[in-house]
Amino acid sequence: MPNNGKVKPGYKRTLDLKHGCVEMVHGNGGRSMAQLIQQMFVAAFDNEFLRLMNDQACFPVFGGRMVMSTDSHVVTPLFFPGGDIGSLSIHGTINDIVMSGAKPCYLAASFILEEGFPLADLKRIVDSMAQATKAARVPIVTGDTKVVEKNSGDGVFITTTGIGMVPEGIYISCENARPGDKILVSGTLGDHGIAIMAWRENLSFQTNIESDTAPLHDLVAKMISTTSNIHVLRDPTRGGVASALNEIAQQSSVGMMLYENKLPILEQVQAACEFLGFDPLYIANEGKLIAICAAEDAENLLNAMQAHPLGNNAAIIGEVIEDTHCFVQMQTRFGGKRVVDWLNGEQLPRIC
Amino acid sequence: MPNNGKVKPGYKRTLDLKHGCVEMVHGNGGRSMAQLIQQMFVAAFDNEFLRLMNDQACFPVFGGRMVMSTDSHVVTPLFFPGGDIGSLSIHGTINDIVMSGAKPCYLAASFILEEGFPLADLKRIVDSMAQATKAARVPIVTGDTKVVEKNSGDGVFITTTGIGMVPEGIYISCENARPGDKILVSGTLGDHGIAIMAWRENLSFQTNIESDTAPLHDLVAKMISTTSNIHVLRDPTRGGVASALNEIAQQSSVGMMLYENKLPILEQVQAACEFLGFDPLYIANEGKLIAICAAEDAENLLNAMQAHPLGNNAAIIGEVIEDTHCFVQMQTRFGGKRVVDWLNGEQLPRIC
Known part of the structure; x- marks a missing residue:
C-alpha cells in the first residue's frame, strides 16, 4: 500500500465504518489514505511483512521453481450466495497458483475504489478477504489503494497477485495432456x-x-x-x-x-x-x-x-x-x- | 491471462486495431478473449514464460530475500506529456521494488478494460508497456484481462505486480533513518x-x-x-x-x-x-x-x-x-x- 505510513501521534480520528463512504481524499497519498490503510486494511490483514508498511514486502524464499499469477476481480454483485468479491479474490489467485502444483506462499492485493462506496461494505469485503487468507494460510504481504471518481468505477475492483513454490519433481502444465489420459x-x-x-x-x-x-x-x-x-x-x-x-x-x-x-x-x-x-x-x-x-x-x-x-x-x-x-x-x-x-x-x- | 489459450486452427479473424473497440465478449473467457490476448498482449510482451499461456507463470529463483510490490494505475488522462498509463504502470512497480535495494526480476499485468474503449488506444498503451519492459529488461510473465460495461470503468485501469531479489548484505527499509543522516x-x-x-x-x-x-x-x-x-x-x-x-x-x-x-x-x-x-x-x-x-x-x-x-x-x-x-x-x-x-x-x- 504505497504511500501508507502509520498515523501520526495525536491524530486519532477513526474511520466512520457505519456511515462513512470512500472519498477522493482516501486516494491522495496523505493522512486520510494512511488512515484508511491502517484502520481498514492493516487491521484486517495484519502480519509481520505488511506491518513494516514499506511500498513493497520483503521475505525469504528458497531456491527452486516459483509461480506467479494475477487476477483482477470485477464480479457483480459484490456479495452473492456463497461468497463475495473478497473471498473470491483470494480463492481465485490461490487456485491459479495451485494449478501448477505449487504451494501458495504470499499474496498482494490492490484495490480500485469508487468514490462514495460505503465503508461498511468495504469492511465486510476486507473481513471476508482476511478470513479467506487465514483459512488458506496465505498472507497478504503488500497492497495498494486507488480511488476513482463516482461513475468512473463500480464500487470495488480487487486485483490479487500470488506467488508460490513448486515442489521438487512436479511438472504440471497445460501442454502435458497425452492421448489415453x-x-x-x-x-x-x-x-x-x-x-x-x-x-x-x-x-x-x-x-x-x-x-x-x-x-x-x-x-x-x-x-x-x-x-x-x-x-x-x-x-x-x-x-x-x-x-x-x-x-x-x-x-x-x-x-x-x-x-x-x-x-x-x-x-x-x-x-x-x-x-x-x-x-x-x-x-x-x-x-x-x-x-x-x-x-x-x-x-x-x-x-x-x-x-x-x-x-x-x-x-x-x-x-x-x-x-x-x-x-x-x-x-x-x-x-x-x-x-x-x-x-x-x-x-x-x-x-x- | 487466465482462460487464454491459443487461437484455434482455421480461426484467423484478426482484431480490428484501427476501428475496433473493446467489447464485453473480450472478457468472456472464450474465443474472443483468446484472440485479444494473443493479438494484443502476447504479441507485444512475448517471452518464454508468457508464451506457455498457463494461468500462471513458472520460473526459477535462487534462495534469498525476495520483494513483492503491487500498484493499480488509474491515471487520467491515459496519455500525458512524457508518458502514458502503460509506461507509468511498468515504471511505478519497478520503482517500488527497487526502493528495497532489490533487482527487479518479473512482472505481472492485469487489465480492467471499459466496454467501448478503442483498440487502437489499447494497442498504443500496450506497445508503450512493451517498450518500457524491454528498456528495463524486466519481462511481463503473466497477466489477466477483465472487461466491464460502459460507465463502470474509465477506459483502462492497469494493475502491475513485480518481484525482485535483494542482493546479499543490503538492508534498506523506511525504518532505518537515524539522526545525523x-x-x-x-x-x-x-x-x-x-x-x-x-x-x-x-x-x-x-x-x-x-x-x-x-x-x-x-x-x-x-x-x-x-x-x-x-x-x-x-x-x-x-x-x-x-x-x-x-x-x-x-x-x-x-x-x-x-x-x-x-x-x-x-x-x-x-x-x-x-x-x-x-x-x-x-x-x-x-x-x-x-x-x-x-x-x-x-x-x-x-x-x-x-x-x-x-x-x-x-x-x-x-x-x-x-x-x-x-x-x-x-x-x-x-x-x-x-x-x-x-x-x-x-x-x-x-x-x-
Missing part, C-alpha cells in the same frame, strides 16, 4: 455462475444455489501426494469446463472425448441452465478443478479426490484422444456425438 | 504531477513540462555499488516528497530538517505551482527517489547519483534529526522554519 473434475459444474446469474435475475430458485468459491491447495496437495504423475491441472473459471478443455487441447495438440452422462451437475443447476438457456459446460466455477492424468493413475486419483471435502463429487468425465484438429467432443446421453466448441459471444459478463 | 533527492521535484495537471487544465505552459516517469533500477544499482550503507530509499509518488518524508520520519521515529534553498525544482514547475496554488513538496514524482544515508557517505553518494542520467540534478536537501514528535520541518529561504505536514485533503486525484 483420463479427464477428471473435482465436483459439480456451474455452481458459481448459476448462483450469480440467479441472484442477478432475482429468480425464485436462487436460494438453493451457492457459489462454490473455495481454495483448492489442500485438495491439490492431497492429489499430488497420491500420484506424482498428474499431467494437467486447471480451474475452469470464466468460460467453464468447455473453454478450459479447448485451451488444454490446443496447448497439448490433442483431442478430447467427454461422456455427458458422467458430468456431475446439481439438479438445481441443471434446471436453472435449462430455464435460462445455458449449457453448464460453459458456466464458471470457482472451487473446482480439472485434472488430467495417465489412465492407470485415474482411479487412485479419483479416490483421493473423493476422500477430500472439496472433491466429494469428483468424477472421471472423459479421456484425451488423438486429434490433429484439437477438437473437444462429447458422447451425448443419447449415444450421439457433438463438438464442444469454444465459447463464442457473450454469456455471463463480470462473473469473477 | 543526510537526505538526498535524485532530481527535480513535482514534474509528473504538474505535467498531468497542466494537461488537464489545458494551461498554456503545458508544452514545457513533461512527466519524469522512468525506471530507477540502474540508478539504484549504481548507488548501491558506491556505498552499501544506504539506510532508506523511497520514491515520492502520490503525496510527493512531503508525504514520503513524513512516513519515513514516523517509521524511523525521527524528525527531519529540510533546506528550502536546496530543493531542486524546475523553474516552469515552480511557476505552475505558484499559479495553481500548489506546493511542489506535495506533488507526485514518477522517476525520482529520496535516499537517506550516513553523513559521511552523502557526498560520495551524491556524486554517484549526479553521474547517472537519471540523477543529474540530485541534491542533498536536508538531514535527519532527533524529534519524538517525528515532525518534518523546513528552513525557509528567508531564514524561518515551518512544519512540512502530511498532505491533508484532496490535491491531485488520479495522478498515477
Whole structure:
C-alpha cells in the first residue's frame, strides 16, 4: 500500500465504518489514505511483512521453481450466495497458483475504489478477504489503494497477485495432456455462475444455489501426494469446463472425448441452465478443478479426490484422444456425438 | 491471462486495431478473449514464460530475500506529456521494488478494460508497456484481462505486480533513518504531477513540462555499488516528497530538517505551482527517489547519483534529526522554519 505510513501521534480520528463512504481524499497519498490503510486494511490483514508498511514486502524464499499469477476481480454483485468479491479474490489467485502444483506462499492485493462506496461494505469485503487468507494460510504481504471518481468505477475492483513454490519433481502444465489420459473434475459444474446469474435475475430458485468459491491447495496437495504423475491441472473459471478443455487441447495438440452422462451437475443447476438457456459446460466455477492424468493413475486419483471435502463429487468425465484438429467432443446421453466448441459471444459478463 | 489459450486452427479473424473497440465478449473467457490476448498482449510482451499461456507463470529463483510490490494505475488522462498509463504502470512497480535495494526480476499485468474503449488506444498503451519492459529488461510473465460495461470503468485501469531479489548484505527499509543522516533527492521535484495537471487544465505552459516517469533500477544499482550503507530509499509518488518524508520520519521515529534553498525544482514547475496554488513538496514524482544515508557517505553518494542520467540534478536537501514528535520541518529561504505536514485533503486525484 504505497504511500501508507502509520498515523501520526495525536491524530486519532477513526474511520466512520457505519456511515462513512470512500472519498477522493482516501486516494491522495496523505493522512486520510494512511488512515484508511491502517484502520481498514492493516487491521484486517495484519502480519509481520505488511506491518513494516514499506511500498513493497520483503521475505525469504528458497531456491527452486516459483509461480506467479494475477487476477483482477470485477464480479457483480459484490456479495452473492456463497461468497463475495473478497473471498473470491483470494480463492481465485490461490487456485491459479495451485494449478501448477505449487504451494501458495504470499499474496498482494490492490484495490480500485469508487468514490462514495460505503465503508461498511468495504469492511465486510476486507473481513471476508482476511478470513479467506487465514483459512488458506496465505498472507497478504503488500497492497495498494486507488480511488476513482463516482461513475468512473463500480464500487470495488480487487486485483490479487500470488506467488508460490513448486515442489521438487512436479511438472504440471497445460501442454502435458497425452492421448489415453483420463479427464477428471473435482465436483459439480456451474455452481458459481448459476448462483450469480440467479441472484442477478432475482429468480425464485436462487436460494438453493451457492457459489462454490473455495481454495483448492489442500485438495491439490492431497492429489499430488497420491500420484506424482498428474499431467494437467486447471480451474475452469470464466468460460467453464468447455473453454478450459479447448485451451488444454490446443496447448497439448490433442483431442478430447467427454461422456455427458458422467458430468456431475446439481439438479438445481441443471434446471436453472435449462430455464435460462445455458449449457453448464460453459458456466464458471470457482472451487473446482480439472485434472488430467495417465489412465492407470485415474482411479487412485479419483479416490483421493473423493476422500477430500472439496472433491466429494469428483468424477472421471472423459479421456484425451488423438486429434490433429484439437477438437473437444462429447458422447451425448443419447449415444450421439457433438463438438464442444469454444465459447463464442457473450454469456455471463463480470462473473469473477 | 487466465482462460487464454491459443487461437484455434482455421480461426484467423484478426482484431480490428484501427476501428475496433473493446467489447464485453473480450472478457468472456472464450474465443474472443483468446484472440485479444494473443493479438494484443502476447504479441507485444512475448517471452518464454508468457508464451506457455498457463494461468500462471513458472520460473526459477535462487534462495534469498525476495520483494513483492503491487500498484493499480488509474491515471487520467491515459496519455500525458512524457508518458502514458502503460509506461507509468511498468515504471511505478519497478520503482517500488527497487526502493528495497532489490533487482527487479518479473512482472505481472492485469487489465480492467471499459466496454467501448478503442483498440487502437489499447494497442498504443500496450506497445508503450512493451517498450518500457524491454528498456528495463524486466519481462511481463503473466497477466489477466477483465472487461466491464460502459460507465463502470474509465477506459483502462492497469494493475502491475513485480518481484525482485535483494542482493546479499543490503538492508534498506523506511525504518532505518537515524539522526545525523543526510537526505538526498535524485532530481527535480513535482514534474509528473504538474505535467498531468497542466494537461488537464489545458494551461498554456503545458508544452514545457513533461512527466519524469522512468525506471530507477540502474540508478539504484549504481548507488548501491558506491556505498552499501544506504539506510532508506523511497520514491515520492502520490503525496510527493512531503508525504514520503513524513512516513519515513514516523517509521524511523525521527524528525527531519529540510533546506528550502536546496530543493531542486524546475523553474516552469515552480511557476505552475505558484499559479495553481500548489506546493511542489506535495506533488507526485514518477522517476525520482529520496535516499537517506550516513553523513559521511552523502557526498560520495551524491556524486554517484549526479553521474547517472537519471540523477543529474540530485541534491542533498536536508538531514535527519532527533524529534519524538517525528515532525518534518523546513528552513525557509528567508531564514524561518515551518512544519512540512502530511498532505491533508484532496490535491491531485488520479495522478498515477
